[in-house]
Amino acid sequence: MWWNTILLALREIKRNVMRSVLTILGIVIGVGAVITMVTIGGGATAQVKEQISSMGSNLLMVTPGKRLGPGQSSNVALFKLNDGEAIARDVSSIAAVAPVSSQSLKAIFGNQNWSTQVTGSDNQYFKVTNRSIKSGRQFSDSELRSGAAVCIVGETVRKKLFGGQESLGLNIRLEKLSCQVIGILEAKGQSTMGMDQDDIVVIPIRTYQRRISGNQDVAMFQVSVQQGASTDKAQRDIQLLMRERRHLSPSDDDNFNVMDMKEIAKMLTGTTQLLTALLSAVAAVSLLVGGIGIMNIMLVSVTERTREIGIRLAIGAFEREVLMQFLVEAVVLSSFGGLIGIVLALSASVWLAGVLRVPFVFNAGIVVIAFLFSAAVGVIFGYFPALKAARLDPIEALRYE
Amino acid sequence: MIAFSQTENHPFIELKGVTKVYGTGQAAMHALRGIDLRIDEGEFVAVMGPSGSGKSTCLNILACLDTPTTGIYKFKGIEVGKLTRSQRTRLRRFYLGFVFQGYNLLNRTSALDNIELPLIYRRISAIERRKRAINALETVGLRGWESHTPGELSGGQQQRVAIARAIVTEPAILFADEPTGNLDTARSREIMDLLSALNQNQGITIVMVTHEPDMAAYAKRTIHFLDGLVESDEQNGRAI
Incomplete structure (x- = not known):
């Protein structure tokens, strides 16, 4: 059947x-x-x-402005460099604090040009973002203090501007600023948001302030907490410190944000x-x-x-x-x-x-x-x-x- | 399996007071109003009558395709109304053949496959099936048309495939509902000659509905239906 x-x-x-x-x-x-x-x-x-797990969960981002969602358009005082120094000095269990200001600019070398993200920071930046220099060197203390015209470029920028050419010691132009390439970053690939993390040029924060933004502001601080230390505690400490430095009375809301990577991850x-x-x-x-x-x-x-x-x-x-x-x-x-x-x-x-x-x-x-x-x-x-x-x-x- | 008595005491087919009502109440339509009928083995019966006289309904009941509303239908002494559904199916499978007015062949299916179908349900082996189907096709004169589908055959050819499918199981009795209804005279005579030959040579009992006296003349006995009753029942003088 x-x-x-x-x-x-x-x-x-x-x-x-x-x-x-x-x-x-x-x-x-x-x-x-x-x-x-x-x-x-x-x-x-x-x-x-x-x-997210490769980025590490010990990263904090300190940004000015109220937590308003994506726009964050409230008009509040921005950070200055000494805010970062205060965090490094007064909050225990902090591994590194890096000031970060950045904007998109056109980088030019010879007849090549490439629109990239120009970031003003210091050597702490490489520590916080977990990046290393492939060739060349970091910024020297004097370069950082004086705001010298030097830069460290990401792999994508190097490829676009120089191709196979040896690039260390050459000068590239970022708008009106002509700066010398002193280092190349190790490639890191795409970020979570789909952004190319090697499409970057890092210059000393003072150089950035003087020659590019034209003010003394710092857009945000990236803070990494020591291995094994509590991120939550560091977060609270930074919050208290910032409230004090910004003279907020107990009834005021925070006019800044301390964001945990875990939150961003979530x-x-x-x-x-x-x-x-x-x-x-x-x-x-x-x-x-x-x-x-x-x-x-x-x-x-x-x-x-x-x-x-x-x-x-x-x-x-x-x-x-x-x-x-x-x-x-x-x-x-x-x-x-x-x-x-x-x-x-x-x-x-x-x-x-x-x-x-x-x-x-x-x-x-x-x-x-x-x-x-x-x-x-x-x-x-x-x-x-x-x-x-x-x-x-x-x-x-x-x-x- | 149903145990049929092989004695001659029982008539082959017997209807007693069979009625069939379609619908209920005011809308009820009485197709059969009490039929008494007896058909013996080896007969060739033509059933005639105007449209709506109940002749097709009676044939469907005889062929176990439909069930009577009241009355008794005995096949070889067995009361069909008391059989279960699957017992009736067995009856159809092993004893009855049916040629439909509209052929009712499977579409897109070759003539040979159509003819083999009842044998598949009889669990006949593939080789035996093929042999018997080809024989049946030969009998109806359609050798060479094995692989044609109904769509590729003329009305007369389809009718002959339908007959081949009905006789391939060598049924005890063959029911045919207007087997020549859609055919021209020449084709009709071919079909009737074929049915007569089956009745004469293989001893298959045939009950055929028709409304053409010419075709009824091939039968040995003619039953006239009118308004759901048997009007007349006579032996034909002419022997084929």
């Missing part, structure tokens, strides 16, 4: 190529979309988490997770659309199939034989479509992961869920109309219009 039923089902699939292909296609699209989206989303989340993972959820929702819709496609095909062919059932019953098929045939048909089509969908989705995911430079994270759960859902849709809409038809008297099934 089994072999006969499978034979009948496979014959039916072969004879109705168009219907079979459309059913399979619906499942392929549904399964494929869901798996691809969720896999890529999962990869992005994993990448963010990995990068925010970023939250964002990617939201994105993944969004993508999954879109994918779920395509799964649904695929399901409706299958449903339509099955329902459109219900008249023909009901007559077919009538014929089979009339020439001596048992109800259960007919039902088993329809069930096998539905299961074969659904699983075939599901398998193709899985294979396509995984290939697409591997490829996309390469293109988007996110890790490929295999999510078995979603593969199973997508497969089961589409199989269920295929089986339900393939089997239940048949169930109805097979219960009729043969003559009623034959008369079905």
Whole structure:
């Protein structure tokens, strides 16, 4: 009986190529979309988490302004260099404090020019951001004090301006400032936000203030806490110190922000997770659309199939034989479509992961869920109309219009 | 399997007071109003009557495709109404053949596969199936058309495939609902000659619905239906 039923089902699939292909296609699209989206989303989340953990969780950022969300546009006093000195001096368990001011400028060398991020800071910056000098040297104390026209460039900037040429000792121009390249940073790759961390030029903070921003302000301080020390305590200490230095009365809100990397990390993972959820929702819709496609095909062919059932019953098929045939048909089509969908989705995911430079994270759960859902849709809409038809008297099934 | 008594005491087919009502209440339509009928083995019966006289309904009931509202249908002494659904299916599978008015072949399916279908349900081996299907196709004169689908065959050819499918199981009785309804005279005569030959040579009992007296003349017995009742029942003088 089994072999006969499978034979009948496979014959039916072969004879109705168009219907079979459309059913399979619906499942392929549904399964494929869901798996691809969720896999890529999962990869992005994993990448963010990995990068955050590589940055270290002992980093604090001290920025002026109230916590207003992304804009932070309140008009409050900016920091000065001595704020950073105060943090380094008065807060215990601090490893390094780096003043950071930056803006986007065009760097020019010969006939090459490249728009890059120019950052004013000091040698603490390399410590805080966990970067090292590949060739050349750090700033000297006298250069930092006097605001000398020297710079340390990132790998991207070096490549764009100098190509294969030896660059140490050459002068590049940043707007009106001509400065000598004294060091090249070790390459670090893309950041969590997708920014190229090697697209950077670092100059002494005093040089920045004098020659580029034209004021004595510091946009923010990046603080790294000693290994093993409590970040929360350092955060609180800096907060108290800053309130005191800015003469805030107890009733005033902070007009600055001490942000923990953990918070930033949480925010970023939250964002990617939201994105993944969004993508999954879109994918779920395509799964649904695929399901409706299958449903339509099955329902459109219900008249023909009901007559077919009538014929089979009339020439001596048992109800259960007919039902088993329809069930096998539905299961074969659904699983075939599901398998193709899985294979396509995984290939697409591997490829996309390469293109988007996110890790490929295999999510078995979603593969199973997508497969089961589409199989269920295929089986339900393939089997239940048949169930109805097979219960009729043969003559009623034959008369079905 | 149903145990059929092989004694001659029981008539082959017997209907007693069979009625069929479609719908209920005011809208009820009485297709059959009490049919008493007896058909013996080896007969060739033509059932005639105007449209709506209940002849097709009666044929469907005889072929176990439909169930009577009231009355008794006995097949070889077995009361069909008391059989379960699957027992009736077995009856169709092993004893009955049916040629539909609209052919009712499976679309996009070759003539040979269509003819093999009832054999698949009888669990006949693939080789035996093929052999018997080709024989049946030969009988209806369609050798060379094995791989054609219904869409590629003319009405007469489809009708012959339908007959081949009905006789391939060597049924005890063959029911045919207007087997020549859609055919021209020449094709009709071919089909009727074929049915007569099956009745004469293979001893298959044939019950055929038709509204053409020319075709009914091929049968040995003609039953006239009118308004859900048997109006007349007579042996044909002419033997084929």
